Amino acid sequence: MSDSFEPVIIGFTCNWCSYRAADHAGMTRTQYPPNARLIRLMCSGRLDPTFVLKALADGADGVLIAGCHPGECHYLEQNYKALRRHRLLQRTLAQFGIEPERVRLAWASAAEGVKFAAEISEMVEEVRKLGPLNWPARPRPLATVPADIPVLSEVAA
Amino acid sequence: MSAAAVSVSGPKDFLSEVMAGTPGDNRLNHCIQCGSCGGSCPSGAEMEHTPRRLFALIQAGQRETVLKSNAPWYCVSCYYCTVRCPQNIHITDVMYTLKAMAIRAGLYHDAAMPGFSETFVDYVEKYGRSFELGLATRFNLRHHPLSLAGMAPLGLGMLKRGRMDLTPHRIAGMAQLSAILDKAKALEGATP
Amino acid sequence: MKALFYPGCSMQKNARPYLDSLLAIRADIDLELQEIDDWNCCGATEYMSVHRVAAHSLIGRNLALAQQQASDSDVLTAGCSACYLNLAKTDAQMREDAHLNATVNEALAAGGLAYQPGSLKVRHLLDVVCHDIGYAAIKARVVKPLHGLKVAAYYGCQVARPDYDGRWDCHEHPTAMDQLLRALGAEPVEWSLKTQCCGGHMSVIGPEVAFGLIRRLIHGATQAGADLVATLCPMCQLNLDAYQVEMNKHFHSDYQMPVLYFTQLMGLAFGKNAGELGIGKEFVDAAPALAKIQAEAPKVAEAKRKRRPKPSDGLPPPRME
Amino acid sequence: MTSQQERVGVYVCHCGSNIAGVVDVESVVKFAAEELKDRGVVLARDYTFMCSVAGQELIEQDIREQGLTRVVVAACSPHLHEKTFRGACERAGLNPYLAEMASIREHVAWVHSGHAAATAKAKSIVSGTVERVLKNEALDAIKVPIDAATLVVGGGIAGLQAALEVAEAGYEVYLIEREASLGGHMAQFDKTFPTLDCAACILTPKMASAGSHPKIHLFTWSEVEKVEGFVGNYTVSVKKKPRYIDEDVCTGCGICVEKCPVLVVDDNFEAGIGYRKAIYWPFAQAVPNLPVLDPDTCTYFIGAKTKDKGGCKACEIFCPTVPNSILFGQKEERVTLKVGNIILATGWELFNARRIPQYGYGRLANVFSNLELERMCNAAGPTGGKIVLRDGQTAPKAVGIVHCVGSRDRNYNPYCSAICCMQSLKLAHLVKERSGAEVYNFYIDIRTPGKDYDEFYQRVIDEGVHFVRGKVADVSDVPLGPGEESGKLYIQVEDTLAGLQRRIPVDMVVLASGLEPRHDSAEVGKTFGISCSTNGWFIEKHAKLDPIATMTDGVFVAGCAQGPKDIPASVAQGAAAAARVLSYIRQGELALEPVRASVVEEQCSGCRLCNGLCPYNAISFVEERRVSEINAALCQGCGTCVAACPAGAIQGSGYSNEQLFAQIEGLLREVRHETEVV
Amino acid sequence: MSKPKFAMYWASACGGCEIAVLNTDEKVLELDANFDVAFWPAAMDVKYQEVEAMEDASLLVTLFNGAIRTDENEHMAHLLRRKSKILVAFGSCANEGCIPGLANLSTREDLFERAYSGPSTENPEHLRPQTIWRAPEGVLTLTPLQPVVRTLDQVVEVDYHVPGCPPESRQIAVVLDLLIAVVNGAAELPPKGAVLGAGESTVCDECPRSRDVKRLTKLSRIQELPSLDTTTCLLEQGLMCSGPATRSGCDSRCPNVGAPCIGCYGAAPGVLDQGARLMTAIASVVDEKEPEAIDRVLDGLPDPAGTFYRFSLAHSLLRANRAALAETP
Structure with a gap:
């Protein structure tokens, strides 16, 4: 099974650098595995840990957060906020039993298509090694008692 | 076009082999052929190919020409090339890689250079320490028998000043050292 | 201070004066050396x-032994440049390189050793x-300042380069030994070849290359007005001293x-006698140079008095600030 | 649910074979039409070139006839055609922000080769975009009024050009210059390449017209301390350093300079090879034509500091004006300016060649920097235009010019400084012309990509200048062998074309030191709310399509502050920045992208966690209501505060949580487990 | 004599919610006056069979407190859902899992190990409770523990939510007043899914402490601080206070007396995951840029998941540790 496992990665990218790095990878025809699906944010500072949790809970096997290099943020220093959130998120996720490789923080400037592609390739391989995350679905509440539920007094007998 | 100019192996193979054999962040493929290595090299004038030219030959896949070159053996490990390289290529370390590759491939046309290294290594492997008198005599006997007489006064001067031993010193943990070196060589052979 | 000490092969014999002089001064500078x-x-x-x-x-065996024997210092010092660089390079x-670390430790394990880089x-x-x-502290120990002695501080290659741990101020023109010489009362000369190569093993395997390099260094020191060259490496000393004689023969120079x-x-400078320091074992006799040491400090202060520049002096002098 | 009411149109572009060659476009269309039907997709179409007029008309027609309320275009990157398709929607009467692009060219077709996997990815991207667009809101561009006054920072050639262009158009300009005179680096040069016209001849008229222009308010010897506000409405605080001269009284007669007995090395204008007095002219044609007093070298000030009493005061004693123009007690002043736009033309600094010890700069007397040689060539410079060695008299017989000093070198600066090749060729020509010396250029590559530049290179070759291809290893004053002469400088180089080691003896070495950003560029950037690249140059909005604007609306860059460039390029960028500013001014008001954060007051608890997060100070705390508030005009839309608000009280238009949650769900459509029902 | 029927049930919880209702003083009498209390095990003796025998939807309102931890809890949730017109998740456990929900960070095996063989337990024979035990008296049964704690709305449909651990008695009174008004035709029921008995903002809104821009350089536990300023924001003093991300309604009880808010009222309106909001807010104001320096500050939070999700873990996006979730059938 693990041979055919293709991880699904959700990538959060910054409008000014990493999203453009992905564009750049395209313009330079830099190939990388098709496992990552990107979401554009205006800045990695927009990255709310809720997005990561939601992506993992909804079936992603990994999440990439990509921003401008430290010191190069288009909004001056908001990528440092992404860095801080990522570090705290990793600590929290560890307690949920989620491996650190599944949530990667990467820096890529608009000109770094090759680096961006390499980050994705590396991550896909790392997550592929870990196997599917396969987070169990949230339970769906039932309005009424299922008909076949035994009466409590009968269970005890 | 001469036969030597025809690349035998794929050009990339040799380059990546050299890069893989050199530790650290090796940027050999980034060489811009500026020549600051050759210019900085104390023995650059004596080299058949300067490091710069070697790197171009490596990129061109000229394995035999590169490994036969005397250049790596003339490297004195002064590290000028390394610290001055505008591309941060670890040139001195590349020279070590090329020497080891040349010995393994048996590709050198002047046996004197690797001979010196191998003689040195032999003494270290036998005694755990270097032995200058033995090294100088054995090396010169084997490779420069004519110059041995010329160097004699120097050796005598050393002996007279008490700066040279007549017998080698053997370390106590020779068995331990041999075990370590044997293991290392076995591992090294296993390394791709 | 305490330090682990790796003397290296050269210090045992060809650089015996280096070891002897080190042992002679270690108490003065409060340096406690524990040989591996x-x-x-x-x-x-x-x-x-x-x-x-x-x-x-x-090299790993030496590091492993040093780590094993270390008691109250984690400093491992060596006097020979090649020994120092090899130890530092392997550690770095x-x-x-995690792969190298694992491989070396696997090899060391065959001898029952391990080293934590x-x-x-x-x-x-x-x-x-x-x-x-x-x-x-060194200046405080000086009893016979080396006044009047002009010295070319020669560092050679491998101490200053590649300098894995950033221990020196410059790869090409370090100043530590110059400052040390000043503390001893000597006058370090300004010269261009502080870290040029002495020829290394070329003196054995390709002497004509080495002779050229040795000549340049000796000429550079002479041109700069040095009475002697101070060195920190057995190989440099051997090439510049013993091979200086051979080099003179080669170039018909003197x-x-x-x-x-x-x-x-x-x-x-600490007042030891020459014999105890191994002085006299060099090929080029240091006695005439050492005879220049004066009792009084030379008067240089006068000449260096600050004065406002005049355009007629030419262009303002170059500055290193 | 909204998806039931919305009518979404999905358009998949073939982009010729760019997309269709890899992605099965038909299959994507079918997927959108069938699988996403329950999500509100009412039609899905493909077309060869969606961005063509016909493609756009297709969308417009569907909006009108099919009553589309949302549009998704799966094509190239939104950075290319987002505006195009928004425009199409707007023309058809749909709010432009109800359209979204799905990038299936750059992010799929161009980077993947497996057809099945690429098509699957394209579908998931379309699904994500459909979910997102369902949550989009109709937005209106934000309008701000523009103050017509303009701030230009930096009085070099780029800043001068920009200031003159704006002033000529009839608007007020405040021109701020850190040094005592306008002119910048160009004022230091003798000739300019490739035409060899005299730098002063073409620069000083511009300096003079800027100095006397009724619309240009000059602040030299001044620096910007603080900038507040936003495009159209900046408040700038300027510090005027004391010149110790009464600017209103001084006639510029120069007697004070003549009488001053203190001579010091001029590291600034003369680049360290000439002298000036303690009270001095910045240089002969300085604008404004006023001297400046340097308190660090003035006898009076030194005396006042150390011994509690003055000294000298020759300048004051001999000053002929009434009242006296010398004001020892002059203090710093602060001025507040209101402007609508800012042009930053803060220029460059020379790489300090002392950092490359093997070249001997600062240690060997006859190693000079290129800027020092510029001064030496200048007829008004310290040697009167004569090329001489350090002794001030001897003409060199051989001169070596070393290229790429500190440039294209990962030990120093990895970038190419762009101008040094041409400058070195010019200096080679001047040295040869003035001294007749043999001149050697040591280069890695000669870069002459400007109009008439390579022609100039050819001319210099014809003049007999030597070219050696190789990066110089070192410069030494010690001969290597007995065959070499003492008293020379030896340039050690591998001649990489001849395959030779060469040692070339010369009398003088000139180092073509590269350009570096101003040492304080990061702080200056912070003051103006813009950022610097790793190398320290100001980052433009777009490297190709918008090299003038920056990420901060209303702040533009010109000249070398943005990156190394030559005089024509600096002038062009200065003029271009002025044109951009004028366009803003003429618009009167400006429409800004409505990606902004706002606070929902009922949910805000006034915890103030967001208050320190905004680099533009757009967030403030309203004490009386105990809530935080976001100034929409200051907000740049990064969304950091939205992501940080613990109460979920900050909303980000254009990138709302709802949009992003929906996009995540859409992207994971085929792998997503059953979602929570609430 | 046809008063509407009222029920209250106690699932996996501490019982604090029950006490909080009784703490409403005379409001309990009003409850009794307006409702027929048909089932309330903590307050009166009604047999389970009697509930089973009730007609479906015969209870007007049931306040269900406690999380779903055991098969019995789940069964009762289904039963009471069927019997009730209005099912109210009452208190933090029923709404978000609360403290029992923290068990979701461990597997059942780990929990048993810690509880029955842990360092503070004297149990040399490693005895463990069994779900079925044949004793001389007959077969004894114990309801089995489920792999993870769930919230009421993850098991059955819930009509209204009353948060708090426990809900503030003042707020309970408001809810009871509303129910009574509805019964008497004086008010209409709020829209389904509404949160009752709480505010629309966060705890900071009610907290009287003065506050400023936040820059965290160190996080401490309260006992590590030499002294506590009585008037300024606790977070600014380096204490991990959950107030900024916790729904208002408690009148900032804890911060009022110098104890940081621990988050019992759950997420603010419209928030998907309370823990994530705390996490992002705290991380955003760490005043460091280098990873190592950031880590030094974060080291002051030794148990981030337990801190951020102290009350809301079972209801969060991830809900539980992966190993524990994996046991869910």
């Missing part, structure tokens, strides 16, 4: 040329003397530039 028991050769530059991993393992590359601070003796003992270890000069 049963150390082996560092492999110089030769071993690395034949087997890279084995070379690192050869093991730190950098980064657990020791590998330092050259000059580094320890200048940066840990310090110029002030340079007479003595080459001493910085520890020998420290010994002289």
